[in-house]
Amino acid sequence: MMLSVLRQAVWQKLLVVFFFVLLLIELLFFVQLLPPLSLRLALAFLCLWLFQAAIVWILFLQLQTLNHRLETQVSEQAVANQLLEHHRAELAKALQDIQVVSEIGRKITASLSLDKALHTIAAYLDRRLPYDVLAIVQYDMFRASFDVGCHLLPGGASLPLSSWIIEDVCAYSLRYKRTVQTWDFQEEGGEYIESPVETPIRSLICVPLISASIKLGCLYVASCQKDAYTTEEVDFLESIGGYLAIAMENAQVYARVEKQSEQIKLKNKRITESINYASYIQQSILPKEQEIRAAFPESFVIYEPKDVVSGDFYWFQQIGSKQILAVGDCTGHGVPGAFMSLIGVNLLNEIVLGRGIVDPDSILAELHKGIQRLMKQNETKIQDGMDAGICTIDLRTKIMKFAGARMPLIYIQQGQMYEIKGGKKPIGGIWTVGEDPEAFHRRFVNLSIPTVFYLFSDGYPDQFGGPEGRKFMRKRLRRLLMDIHRLSMKQQKEILIDTLNNWRYGENYFHKQVDDILFMGVRLHLF
Template identity: 35%
Template sequence: MHNKLDAIVSTLASQIKAEHIDYLINHFPEVDDIKYNNQDDVYNEIHQLLSDAKNGNRLKTDIYTIHLVDSSFFFGVSSSANPYFKHEYVKFPAELLSLYNKGGSLDFYESENGTWLSAVAPIRNSIGNTIGLVQADERFDDFISQARSQIYINISVSLLIFIIIIFIMVSALKKILKKEDELSEKLMLSKQQLERKNKEMADSIKYAKRIQESILPIKDNILQSLPQSFILYQPKDIVSGDFYWYKKIENKILIAVVDCTGHGVPGALMSMIGNTLLNDIVTKSKNLNPGEILNQLNKGIVRTLKQKGNNVLSQDGMDIALCEIHLDTLLLKFSGAQRPLYLIREANLIIAKGDSFSIGGTSFDHEKNFQAQQFQLLKDDSIYLFSDGYPDQFGGEKNKKYLIGKFKKYLLSIQDSPMREQETLLRSEFYNWMGDEEQVDDILVIGIKF
């Protein structure tokens, strides 16, 4: 909503002429000098501009201009049907003074009429001086209602798309099987048909991959907040049951590695559900610690997959390692479901074990309560989050698992390398170990250095 309000006021500020604001302030010096919107052509022109913006963006509250006299603000033109020209803006938000010359968003603030979100943009004259502000507001309750509705729509659309993809794949497979009896007599023709159908199926799965990739965080956004970091992401199939999740809230980073039951299309469907639930949880409650977020995620998975009662159809769930990082203080909070956090400090490996139960599923007898652990990070500390795919890979001379002990030693051996180079080294080590063997699971490793 802040982005929407920012865009509205910035556009309006560029359309309103500063000399028109000056004209109204100087030619109508007293309160309520303008009693009707069409009383003055200049006033009416700006009023129409604000009204069109309010109606076009479906705002429920008026948009208005304000100007500063000493340390007080007074209303100018508004989108209201009844002007309140030069009335004093009583109990305005304190941050408004600091935003007068630069504009920006006003975080949630209380007034006698409720809780609000607002944005302002300066109206500047030809030499760059601020003459006034354009302000647009939205009630916090309206914002939450719209956000919740959008989340439900996104979940519904995502699930519908996956159902359509699966239906297309099943339909394509049925057509291939129907042609099986004709293979001996029409070998060349059937071969062409088979290739075409396989391409259709592959294209459907690739389309599913594009949908899955669209929900993943943009890596450049993560690198902007965490420049010394990498994400090694290598699905076993075209689509993946592993996914990474990221959210920045002011000066706090939430980042997670999630390993869903299975891989391929079933795992990808679980990843879509998990990603949607995580976004919903932090949108509703921005101050939950990682343990509380995992408790909410567990309840959401159990509820979504109907894992309570006598007719349980799904035992699916997910393992997760979730970190909350405060960029200003380097305070780290961690919670895990069957996944650990590795912290390397001065060539020493510190392991923070997660809880010994997964998110979702019905194999746990009593209520799950995920715990949050806290660490004070130091400069040059490195942390690692990972799914079980890397250490579980078969390979080597005896075709055995790589195992977690070898993974720890390799992480310690590459600590002198920059994080981007560590990603390359980890990828090379994995492929050298795997050799000619098949990749057994999705691979996901995140490394961050401070």
């Protein structure tokens, strides 16, 4: 609009100058022609000249008006420019404050220590506003108490304001959920504390820290100067308070998690120590490898619990000319399986040593009854039990009797492999031996010729491995045993262990052990 007025003023100036020059020319022309002109013609010419002069005067007045409007608009534009610059400065300052608050917020929310958060805030306040006390006051809503331990005093002096006064101010701020600000605490402090007190503090700001309606504490800033803080600085501290509330909540959660973590570590340590001790107990009830080798010079045992303790167990006793060897695979692994294995070993000792039962099928039948009795399975319907295989070797008759409960016996004679499958019923569970007399049917193996036999739990053939993550399977195991049975028992053990490890670990795959592993191999020469 100002440009339009300016153009109009320029044109009117040109018109005024044009008409003014024209009037002068006409006046000079009139003076020269005046003597020969008649009076009437002279008057007419004079009237025309005066009319033109009036037009020039009107244009001049309009030009004056336009000049005044132009000056007014120029003045208004200057004021508008000043306001615009002021707003720009305010926006730039606001943007800077936002960036500063955001940077402070990023740092303090990333910190899980209130002391670090306090020093982060102090580093920015040192450049922005004066303070003699800076504190993060924590509130314990369960005890309704405050903790002023996290504070800074730039001068290094003692706290210039008693902590109970800080607590009163913070209590007021949290109660009404609003920022407390005083320009002269000596005059205004009575509103926030119960009794007057002499203090060097004059100006203070106390920002409540609240997250999801949970009162966490306050951000407290105080100065010994009157009118030390502006409303903009109050807004600045309130913005920081929002981030600090998040940081305090994170710090509290982290502290709780750390405490729980320490408790869990302590419990885990105690549990691990207990399980390790249980492992020693379990190892002590299993036959020593020397005992097995004394009875079977050519033999091996692979015993690898999935956890510290195992649900697999092996057992051996010799009664006269009869050697009794048992392998058990209890329900589950770890601690539950280990408890079941202890029950199994104790029952075998009772059945064989206490009652003199040596036939494998009879031992399994009594073992089944013992598990049912001890576990009260007919009352509780608990199905826990075990798979088992028992071999009774008669050194006098050179006959081995075998009976299995869901556990096979593999033996090789004269290059020929044989497999005796165990019965389909497990040891334990809510069924009776009378329901299935053939459940633990005994089988006979003639040992008058060289024989190699193997008893094992399902941990070895059920192990996942290979690039496709499949089970090892009994078919692959039988093929492996056939390939290695002529080697020494020590070599066979090493090959079985290496084969399983190679099955589990490859260049591009790794498979965890899925179950307890127990594998026994014996070579007999009784002829």
